[in-house]
Amino acid sequence: MLPTLWEQFGDEDSKTNLIVNYLPQNMTQEELKSLFGSIGEIESCKLVRDKITGQSLGYGFVNYVDPKDAEKAINTLNGLRLQTKTIKVSYARPSSASIRDANLYVSGLPKTMTQKELEQLFSQYGRIITSRILVDQVTGVSRGVGFIRFDRRVEAEEAIKGLNCQKPPGATEPITVKFANNPSQKTSQALLSQLYQSPNRRYPGPLAQQAQRFSRFSPMAIDGVTSLAGINIPGHAGTGWCIFVYNLAPDADESILWQMFGPFGAVTNVKVIRDFNTNKCKGFGFVTMTNYDEAAVAIASLNGYRLGDRVLQVSFKTNKTHKA
DNA sequence: TGCGATT
Known part of the structure; x- marks a missing residue:
């Protein structure tokens, strides 16, 4: 997992509040609190769930009392393997409207393109918060599909304008760039269909x-x-x-x-x-x-x-x- | 007559 620009710079105003990503689906808020509470005193802790089904969306926030504990949590818990997941622990960005809906879905990528190359392609449009290329679970080969989350929505909009239907350097086919679906929609759909x-x-x-x-x-x-x-x-x-x-x-x-x-x-x-x-x-x-x-x-x-x-x-x- | 992909 590559460090993002955000992680490299951090944020002076939020040294106690962490975001935890890639949690196992079945992990509860109590388990999250217990895991991070082993580092130091927690001010608050929230597992983010689907509004309708209550299912975990696989991420949460942990706010420590002492910034030193937050730093220690990043150092000791980031990259921890939990079941099939490798969790990511980083400073949370201050919540605001401008950071919402800045997540892009990219398809048609050359199978040889790496996560780093994907970031290089998109970084001209803004600050990248997270990136990912989906791979076949068996072969490990890229599925030609990935995600880019920008810091701000306007950056994501510019990236769509600049890169959608364009061929990346050296590529033979154009890529598709659009806003990603909201994962909670799929969670609800999958859960409902499983009932039947x-x-x-x-x-x-x-x-x-x-x-x-x-x-x-x-x-x-x-x-x-x-x-x-x-x-x-x-x-x-x-x-x-x-x-x-x-x-x-x-x-x-x-x-x-x-x-x-x-x-x-x-x-x-x-x-x-x-x-x-x-x-x-x-x-x-x-x-x-x-x-x-x-x-x-x-x-x-x-x-x-x-x-x-x-x-x-x-x-x-x-x-x-x-x-x- | 049409061949995707949603962490």
């Missing part, structure tokens, strides 16, 4: 039997195995087989993908692609399955499947992009 489904459940029985659960609407045949001949392993992402599902309805959600593909075998991920503003499905989604054979049977069975009044098209994902 248990995604990894598998039905018993052989594959052929599972396939029969789905009747074919059109005879548009795909042989999942032979159609692969001469194709450059489409859909294979190292961690599983990625399947493209087209012609989903605007109100389609993740649960329908779990329900359709789960019976064919191990599904590790589903995603409905939505328009940011309307939150309606853009008509397609993705499903990742662990095993090739099961993915091939799912594709052969579900391509041409009639879902409501729509005929789905299902295939291994290709890497085509939106370029004309």
Whole structure:
């Protein structure tokens, strides 16, 4: 984790108030208080939670009585491993309206770009508070997606103007820069949808039997195995087989993908692609399955499947992009 | 006829 400009300079007015980031999801305010209370006397402590669900948003504030204890907490607790997380402890910036909504979501990054290079690209527009590049959990390879939080919203706005749809130096494709979603929205959605489904459940029985659960609407045949001949392993992402599902309805959600593909075998991920503003499905989604054979049977069975009044098209994902 | 990604 790179030190940010903010951490390098600190703030003379707030030497007792700390922000703690990347907390484990299940950590309570009491546990946060207990951990930081072991350093010295705490004036106040707050775990930030989703307004609706009460779920932890993974960060909180700890205010010490003595600035020396705050400094000691940074020195001893920053970088501490808690379960799967490495927590970050730093001085909190004074709260104000100008620092809100300054968080950017960046996609289309070259896979070779490092966090440092990402910061260099954006630093011309203002003071960067945090940055991150998302990586594949298995391979450690960049997913080409990241975040930049600026000190002030106006800096983030300028960065969008200057960098959205532009090619970074040496890159062959333009990047997308926009304001990041509010994470609390997703937390609520995920929690609510979990009330209605248990995604990894598998039905018993052989594959052929599972396939029969789905009747074919059109005879548009795909042989999942032979159609692969001469194709450059489409859909294979190292961690599983990625399947493209087209012609989903605007109100389609993740649960329908779990329900359709789960019976064919191990599904590790589903995603409905939505328009940011309307939150309606853009008509397609993705499903990742662990095993090739099961993915091939799912594709052969579900391509041409009639879902409501729509005929789905299902295939291994290709890497085509939106370029004309 | 359309192939993403939200710490």
